[in-house]
Amino acid sequence: MAASSLLTLIDDIATLLDDVATMTKVAARQSAAAADDVAAMTQMAAKKTAGVLGDDLALNAQQVTGVKADRELPVVWAVAKGSLLNKAILVPTALAISAIAPWLITPLLMLGGLFLCFEGAEKLLHALVHSREDAHVRHAELLQAVANEQVDLVAFEKDKIKGAVRTDFILSAEIIVITLGTVAAASFAQQVAVLVGISVVMTVGVYGLVGGIVKLDDAGLYLTQKASPTLQALGRGLLVFAPWLMKALSVLGTAAMFLVGGGILLHGVPALGHAVAHWAQSWAWAESLLNSLAGGLAGLVAGALVVGCVQLIALGRR
Template sequence: MASSLLALIDDIASILDDVAVLSKVAAQKTAGVLGDDLALNAQQVSGVNPDREIPVVWAVAKGSFINKAILVPSALGISVFVPWAITPLLMVGGAYLCFEGCEKLAHKFLHSKEEDAKHHDELVKALSDPSVDLCALEKDKIKGAVRTDFILSAEIIVISLGTVANATLLTKLGVLVAIAIVMTVGVYGLVAGIVKIDDLGLHLKETSSKLMQRIGNFLLMAAPKLMRLLTIVGTAAMFMVGGGILVHGVAALGHMSEAASAWAGAAPAVGRVLGPVVSTLFSAAVGLVAGALVLLAVTGATRLFKRKA
């Protein structure tokens, strides 16, 4: 009896150890989605009354938990009944990440500052219009953010599933649940902090302490720059992560990446650092090309459907 209990405890410890290790790997692979998730959700909350920012973030976080409660069992079902679908789903997720990255770049370079300023002015006028139902506007923002979260959560779960494809069912369940909880709490906790940076800056600026006032001024100055930095880092990570998925899924690209990394790694003194850098840059380049091709295909199909309509 005692030996059976010890064996059970040993099995549980082994599973927990596997879950911890694989969760760390999955978290690293989903870093690109995390960066974009942070920037996107912080932008979604912009325009909301400052008193309602935290309730809105909490509402979207609850929606995100519901999304993952749907996605985790679905992912486990795929791994059990159609495991061959994991790699194609990963490739689709990787291509979508690259497409999103290219879409962001295209919007940045193909839209003028005047167009962006006009769009911003329209939003400000809508918010200041007394005939606008702010509750309805807030609900629409929450629904839109939850829909966006579903796509990003699906990418996170699929990438994590690929990490634990050969693990036992219990380990898969543990990793997916751990990633779902950590990512949701981490993302929306940080989003809540980001959207309140300017409020904290204003509060400190109104204190009598010169030091606190300087810190407040710094926070007010840093808040918009932090948003831009998150957007840039998130976009770059999307190419690296999405391209990395495609490189690992296509044998020819994988061999090219290994060859380039080995060539760079052979360089004296800096080879140990240069090898991984070249591999990452190769993945980013593949992601950029793949994203551009998907963007062209989607744009062409959209125009074709509009002509037919």
């Protein structure tokens, strides 16, 4: 009897262990599927926020120009920490909005898209109004101020950092809102995972690249001082490439504002968005390009209208 009971107990334990193993496999599969879903949503959010990322990269690279070479990376690091703090505030706020008032997501997306279009149009207006000579004069004044020993460089750096962190807050808010719109139908846990993932990836990506960009000219100068003709040629190439890269980033960032902002506006007005999508489908070979161009055109028009309104209000207050 004792032996029979022992065998029965062993059989029950074996059955239990088999059930545990089965449930573990199912849980592992579900976890893997959930991880795949989070990865897919993060990738989708990254694509939708790529335009803002380009603008963020260009703006922050420009923000740290004018700082002494040995202080560029500390300034970039300070702004990166400020960016993480911004996102630590914005992510819980976005999640709270999603939980309490999810209907606000689309209007916030529209406002973010409209602001992107406004920024892009304002940049174009500034480029048209101010000549290259004005830009060279301002750049020369900046270099002279930095070289002047009487200038308080600590205060100068703090002003630079504060300005960059303020700019980052606006762009980070746009990234978070766009991401939230992408994962609005997901579970709360998935929303948290995607928002946190995007925040970390964007911050590391942007400020890692900014750090590399602002040191390109230093790397070029270092290589030109080497004995090897190949390294010297590479260094000279970097010195020529660095300013062109900054200009390209500025142009691409402005274009991305219209493309992303206009695309958000089109999707926020379903009738208009469906009409554009239906029109683009008739040109299947260029559907994606036509959708992007339509978004860019909508963004340009919307941005020009907002800038015009702002200018009229400013004139009315004078």
